[in-house]
Amino acid sequence: MNNFCMGRLFSALCILLIAATSCEQSRSGPTVVEGQVVERISGKPVPDAFVQLYQPGKTFSSGYSKAGDPYRTDGNGNFSFSYDAETESSYLLMGHSNKGHYTDWQEAPNLSNGRKNKDVKVKVNAPAWVRIKLIDELPKSKVWLAIAGYAGPVDNLSFPKDTIFYRFTTADFARRVTWEITDTLAIKTLRYQDYYVAGMDTVTVEIKF
Known part of the structure; x- marks a missing residue:
């Protein structure tokens, strides 16, 4: 088959392909x-x-x-x-x-x-939850906490006390909760905890300050 015939055959195939694609899109x-x-x-x-x-x-x-x-x-x-x-x-x-x-x-x-x-x-994606447990160790202190590492915005807490709260997260991913502690002298301490939680399950993160 000469080059002219090959060229015409290729052009015909391209036209058929374009027509088929156009037909599929216009369904x-x-x-x-x-x-x-x-x-x-x-x-x-x-x-x-x-x-x-x-x-x-x-x-x-x-x-x-x-x-x-x-x-x-x-x-x-x-x-x-x-x-x-x-x-x-x-x-x-x-x-x-x-x-x-x-x-x-x-x-x-x-x-x-x-x-x-x-x-x-x-x-x-399956849902899961992070159980944040705040522990104010002796001697009691006044601090500011900034906590992140789950769905939603950063939790900024002023002078927190012993408490527990829950936050939504995505299951089956390796993730990390980080928290920054700022004392009354403006000294900052950064800590973290890695976690992995299965679908419909809960993982606990303890934050001591």
């Missing part, structure tokens, strides 16, 4: 989704969770927004629903639960418009 209409919400690390199903459909905004900077109401899973994390897909709109599926499970954006599955999406696995 619309009834779309069925069936799958299960599972914990990302353990693979265990998450009962009575929710899945939420997201679609991109009309402009590049508008990001994704919710498309309709969430759908609830059954006792084994299974779900099944349908929606009318819009042309040239890509959809993501996110999962969450009332206990604190959630899907990372980068792990949200993409759905194929206008067709049946079967065996869709929606992976969610």
